[in-house]
Amino acid sequence: MDPMEAIKQTYFQECDELLLAMEEGLIAMESGEADSEMINAVFRAVHSIKGGGGAFGFEILVGFAHVFETAMDQVRSGKLSPSADVVKVLLRAGDKLSDHVSAARAGGGSEVEDSDVKEELRRLTGEEGEDDGPPAADFEGLAFSPIQIDIGDDPVPAPVSVALPSWNIRFAPHAGLYAKANEPFLLLRELATLGSLEVQADLSRLPELAALEPDQAYFAWNIVLHDCQDRAKIEEAFEFVLGDCDLDISELKAEEPAAEPAPEMPVAEVAAPVVHEAASPEKKPAVAAAAEPIKQTIRVDLDKVDRLVNLVGELVITQAMLSQRLMECSAKNSTAGGGLGELEHLLRELQEAVMAIRTQPVKSVFQRMPRLVRETAAQTGKEVRLVIEGEATEVDKTVIERLGEPLTHMIRNAVDHGLESPQDRVAAGKPAEGTVTLSAEHRGGRIVIEVSDDGRGIDRARVRQKAIERGLISPSANLADEEIDNLIFLPGFTTANQVSNISGRGVGLDVVRRNILDLGGRIGIGSVQGKGSRFSLTLPLTLAVLDGMIVAVGDQTFVLPLTHIIESLLPKASDVRRFGSNGTLLNVRGVYVPLVGVGRLLGVPNSKKDLASSVAILVESEGTGRMALAVDAIVGQRQVVIKSFESNFGHIEGIAAATILGDGRVALILDIDSLVAGCRESVAKPSELQLAAGAKQ
Amino acid sequence: MGKTILTVDDSRTMRDMLRLALSGAGHTVIQAVDGIDGTEVLDNAGVVDVIITDINMPRMDGYGFIEQVRRGSANRATPILVLTTESEPAKKMRARDAGATGWIVKPFDPDKLLAAIRRVSP
Numbered sequence: 001m002d003p004m005e006a007i008k009q010t011y012f013q014e015c016d017e018l019l020l021a022m023e024e025g026l027i028a029m030e031s032g033e034a035d036s037e038m039i040n041a042v043f044r045a046v047h048s049i050k051g052g053g054g055a056f057g058f059e060i061l062v063g064f065a066h067v068f069e070t071a072m073d074q075v076r077s078g079k080l081s082p083s084a085d086v087v088k089v090l091l092r093a094g095d096k097l098s099d100h101v102s103a104a105r106a107g108g109g110s111e112v113e114d115s116d117v118k119e120e121l122r123r124l125t126g127e128e129g130e131d132d133g134p135p136a137a138d139f140e141g142l143a144f145s146p147i148q149i150d151i152g153d154d155p156v157p158a159p160v161s162v163a164l165p166s167w168n169i170r171f172a173p174h175a176g177l178y179a180k181a182n183e184p185f186l187l188l189r190e191l192a193t194l195g196s197l198e199v200q201a202d203l204s205r206l207p208e209l210a211a212l213e214p215d216q217a218y219f220a221w222n223i224v225l226h227d228c229q230d231r232a233k234i235e236e237a238f239e240f241v242l243g244d245c246d247l248d249i250s251e252l253k254a255e256e257p258a259a260e261p262a263p264e265m266p267v268a269e270v271a272a273p274v275v276h277e278a279a280s281p282e283k284k285p286a287v288a289a290a291a292e293p294i295k296q297t298i299r300v301d302l303d304k305v306d307r308l309v310n311l312v313g314e315l316v317i318t319q320a321m322l323s324q325r326l327m328e329c330s331a332k333n334s335t336a337g338g339g340l341g342e343l344e345h346l347l348r349e350l351q352e353a354v355m356a357i358r359t360q361p362v363k364s365v366f367q368r369m370p371r372l373v374r375e376t377a378a379q380t381g382k383e384v385r386l387v388i389e390g391e392a393t394e395v396d397k398t399v400i401e402r403l404g405e406p407l408t409h410m411i412r413n414a415v416d417h418g419l420e421s422p423q424d425r426v427a428a429g430k431p432a433e434g435t436v437t438l439s440a441e442h443r444g445g446r447i448v449i450e451v452s453d454d455g456r457g458i459d460r461a462r463v464r465q466k467a468i469e470r471g472l473i474s475p476s477a478n479l480a481d482e483e484i485d486n487l488i489f490l491p492g493f494t495t496a497n498q499v500s501n502i503s504g505r506g507v508g509l510d511v512v513r514r515n516i517l518d519l520g521g522r523i524g525i526g527s528v529q530g531k532g533s534r535f536s537l538t539l540p541l542t543l544a545v546l547d548g549m550i551v552a553v554g555d556q557t558f559v560l561p562l563t564h565i566i567e568s569l570l571p572k573a574s575d576v577r578r579f580g581s582n583g584t585l586l587n588v589r590g591v592y593v594p595l596v597g598v599g600r601l602l603g604v605p606n607s608k609k610d611l612a613s614s615v616a617i618l619v620e621s622e623g624t625g626r627m628a629l630a631v632d633a634i635v636g637q638r639q640v641v642i643k644s645f646e647s648n649f650g651h652i653e654g655i656a657a658a659t660i661l662g663d664g665r666v667a668l669i670l671d672i673d674s675l676v677a678g679c680r681e682s683v684a685k686p687s688e689l690q691l692a693a694g695a696k697q
Numbered sequence: 698m699g700k701t702i703l704t705v706d707d708s709r710t711m712r713d714m715l716r717l718a719l720s721g722a723g724h725t726v727i728q729a730v731d732g733i734d735g736t737e738v739l740d741n742a743g744v745v746d747v748i749i750t751d752i753n754m755p756r757m758d759g760y761g762f763i764e765q766v767r768r769g770s771a772n773r774a775t776p777i778l779v780l781t782t783e784s785e786p787a788k789k790m791r792a793r794d795a796g797a798t799g800w801i802v803k804p805f806d807p808d809k810l811l812a813a814i815r816r817v818s819p
Binding site for chain 1: 774796798
């Protein structure tokens with residue numbers, strides 16, 4: 001890749017990070033929690049986006065960032081106080097800047113309408129609208145010309161005309177010039193690029209050796225520069241040292257004698273006397289002491305991490321195989337077994353450590369939500385406060401990446417459908433401003449993300465009505481509250497009478513649910529009418545390993561994800577009931593659940609036909625409820641490394657992935673949710689189940 | 698001919714661009730992300746030929762960094778160029794008061810950058 005193109009990619013990546021930091025700072029300012037460092041960080045973010053943008057010629061972006069930066073500069077210097085109104089404008093400016101970055105990333109063509117926000121920013125700063133003028137003025141280039149540098153060379157063509165003026169320059173450095181590491185020799189060299197040069201060192205101020213102070217300046221130079229058009233060019237050459245020297249430039253009139261000869265001394269080889277006393281060590285800068293330690297990070301190609309994850313996975317498998325071999329050669333009592341146990345323990349730690357590399361705080365997704373809420377609130381005319389909790393909770397990067405879409409949808413949903421209009425809220429005795437809470441926490445090896453609102457809650461009568469209208473349930477169905485709530489996850493379900501611009505773009509909660517299920521997660525819903533609703537997503541921390549129960553069915557071995565298993569039991573023959581043509585029910589302490597043989601379901605040869613003599617494993621899936629799976633035997637429980645085969649075989653209903661067992665055999669990992677969903681449809685409808693249960697009692 | 702140059706900038710984009718421009722011209726580039734990091738990198742690197750630093754950085758800004766270097770490190774006589782988007786004289790003056798040798802106005806093209814380096818380093 002073209003290196004500049006690569007840097008541009010880096011720039012956009014960095015912009016994403018900076019925009020997040022900016023957003024974070026602005027939100028802290030909004031809630032009045034921002035300290036000066038946070039305000040500074042916002043300023044720096046805008047500043048850096050502008051700086052990089054300038055380098056790539058994104059002029060519109062730079063123009064906007066400049067106005068924004070000016071405002072932020074005034075805020076950080078205390079000239080502009082960050083009142084609620086000011087922060088509101090800044091937040092809008094932040095959104096706009098982010099649009100600008102997106103537009104720049106998308107390439108030319110798309111323009112972002114920013115004049116109103118720009119105008120507001122200018123009003124804040126008191127800067128008159130100069131019609132996008134500032135950036136140009138801001139980037140005055142250094143115009144010194146990079147040409148040959150050897151003094152020996154004659155860079156100017158032999159003077160053909162005598163029209164070019166000559167200059168008399170007296171240059172006497174102060175000590176400060178040397179202290180700042182400027183070097184007269186280099187200045188002279190620079191001058192030599194402008195024309196032909198006569199230099200004479202003035203050593204008259206040089207004292208006796210005994211009186212010489214090493215860090216004082218004693219030399220001066222009398223210079224005649226011929227054939228230089230422009231006085232400005234000469235001044236520019238001295239740009240860095242103005243104020244640290246006596247400089248006198250005057251045009252040399254024709255026929256005037258050249259610089260008056262200085263005291264006849266040889267033109268010395270000039271070595272600038274730059275020797276400094278070591279500074280007093282106790283004067284450490286205060287900044288260093290105040291600086292807090294920041295976490296050191298490195299950026300690593302994701303492929304490398306994934307390779308590591310894979311290798312560790314293989315290692316775990318190999319260890320399992322080794323341990324099995326050892327069992328087989330009946331060396332149970334040897335000390336090798338103990339060593340192997342130790343190894344297993346270490347491997348597990350290693351695996352956790354490697355997985356932790358892939359984890360990131362959910363913050364990166366959560367931070368996009370405030371803007372979403374603001375926009376949705378503005379479009380729906382609602383007043384919304386977003387509360388975010390647990391944003392430091394870490395979860396696998398892949399999970400984070402795929403969390404954005406469902407979360408976006410759920411947040412929009414909460415604002416658009418969940419919350420009432422301010423008038424309705426006041427009428428219901430609630431504050432006009434609604435609250436949407438987004439939280440994340442680790443719970444039992446999984447991450448739970450909740451989106452809750454204090455809105456109207458689910459109107460179950462309406463949901464039921466709608467579901468009947470759409471033929472999703474029969475009018476006579478007798479559903480529990482929970483079951484009604486879950487109806488909103490069905491494809492094609494929407495309660496909004498009019499499809500709104502916000503939530504109803506044909507993507508329903510069913511898609512959210514699908515997304516979450518694909519991640520190996522579950523989605524739940526709780527709602528109290530008039531008080532609000534709560535959606536909770538339960539997701540695995542990683543997609544690379546899972547704790548599974550290994551079961552045998554016929555000649556085959558399968559893995560059931562432990563997260564879905566409630567219990568396993570040996571059913572009594574009397575607890576197993578035939579139901580309907582080929583359905584079977586299992587009585588689990590008075591509650592009937594469908595019992596399905598995994599062997600029959602998947603067509604495994606040689607599996608036990610008699611369900612009553614097999615082992616029943618009670619599983620639960622989010623949304624569709626419980627059922628019992630009959631297997632021949634339970635082999636054990638262990639952590640397995642997930643090997644996806646979707647890229648080779650595509651999606652297979654009922655099978656989530658595969659893994660390699662200790663004995664080297666491949667075992668399929670069952671997708672409980674789709675198995676259960678599939679079975680419940682074919683075996684029995686919930687209402688029928690209740691009938692059956694009623695008949696029994 | 699090649700010089701050892703330390704660049705201090707909190708922006709990855711800017712660091713990459715500096716590295717590209719400088720190493721393309723045959724210089725050896727070492728980099729730091731802020732003033733404190735810069736100080737530490739210098740402690741390990743010893744004397745370098747030129748230091749290029751940004752002004753607005755977290756933890757320790759460019760002014761603080763320059764003062765730190767000038768206040769008696771091994772690099773107290775090393776030329777320091779300040780990267781700035783601000784063309785206001787006040788910023789440049791403040792950088793100079795801290796001990797900066799010169800400045801480069803962003804955005805820079807490689808020629809401008811190399812020319813500025815030539816102006817402060819043999």
